[in-house]
Amino acid sequence: MGPCIADDHEQLDNRTFLARVRNAAAVLGAHGIGAGDVVAVILPNRLELVVIMFAAWRLGAAVTPVHPGLTEAEARHQIEDSGAKAVITDDASRSAGSLDVSEVTHPRAAGDDDPADTVSLTSDSLALIIYTSGTTGRPKGVMLDHANVAAMCRMIIDALGLDDTDHSLLVLPLFHVNGIVVSVLSPLLAGGRATIAGRFSASAFFTSVERARPTYFSAVPAIYAMLVALPGDVRPDTSSLRRVICGAAPMPAELIARFEQRYGVPIVEGYGLSEGTCASTLNPPAGPRKPGTVGLPLPGQTVAVMDAEGNLLDAGSAGEVVVRGPNVMRGYLGLPAETARTVVDGWLHTGDVGRFDADGYLVLVDRIKDMIIRGGENIYPKEIENVLHTHPAVLEAAVVGVPDPMLGEVPVAYVVLLPGATVTAGELVELCRGSLARIKVPVAVTVTEALPRNPVGKIDKRRLRSSAVNQ
Known part of the structure; x- marks a missing residue:
């Protein structure tokens, strides 16, 4: 049995991975997890998170991965909103009644547990609940069923030409659907393998590349900017890489050129969102790739541009980007009205403004929403504004994003105080930190x-x- 999945601490072949998944499913089953339940996982990038995900699916349960950097209140909202029946973490203090990850995934000898019975999943069985902030700043649970995930993986495999020789290096967080679908599920389904990197460090990254010898990795523009900014004497061996992928935010053509010229690896830029199970367009790896665009619609999806009245527009005209296909989410958990506003007549409304060029490549023009993308992470100003408004001295608050050479954008805030009230900028920053x-x-x-x-x-x-930009 060949290698299957690895992280910074261990490597599993396919047989051992299956055994670990079966054992974890037995533990979860013993704790009452079954079909239709939700399992929350609060872990950094590590092999155990993938084991738990497969174990939950084996039982017919869904998984909601929780950003380990969230505050206690933010994590609690996701856990409660998702209705998670179990919370698995490496920090038992994070949630009452949580299970320690070692209890669930610790290797056991054969026969230590009776393997849990598998459940026959249907295509509409819920697989993932991925949380993303909404326009009001309240995080929303994007419901992705197994049909969504299967369709997306097939599209990724076909578009990238993945096969059993491919090996992904995961550098994006596993609480994002990109990390799960592009860097773990797709290579495994193609018969390849995945290596999970720990916390990203630009200075140590290429050491991981040279050690693991991956054929690709997927990252965000901020990561590529940090790699381009490495000292000139950093000359890594990148010969194993066939291509690298960029998503989450448009990447400047100049940055693409700098990376490709320095490291000799082509960047394949794409576009998508969690509500579309990750990707909807991609610059074809075999070319032609067009920097400044996010590529062509993936086969199996229809990507179009629509005006405010719901009319589809011709190439060259700018409008809201809309997507239709088997990858479109089931909906937002517990938010039928929000779902109805976002998916209309089968079209997923992305909130992004774009246009198609003469060759059918999508060019993103602007965002309808005021979303800020900081290093690939989506930030909604309203959430920050709501926190600022909790200070008794604040009358009004507005948050906008300003350009940052490394992170793409960063949030800055403007506040108006009540007459006679006083508060320092530092105190408001500390309020946000809390x-x-x-x-x-x-x-x-x-x-x-x-x-x-x-x-x-x-x-x-x-x-x-x-x-703010001109200050």
């Missing part, structure tokens, strides 16, 4: 007398963003 994950904390807070407004009285974030 309630938000580190990536969501604004890099700067400016106290101002008034916020710019449009003719109907709404805060004009376009003007605010422009003034």
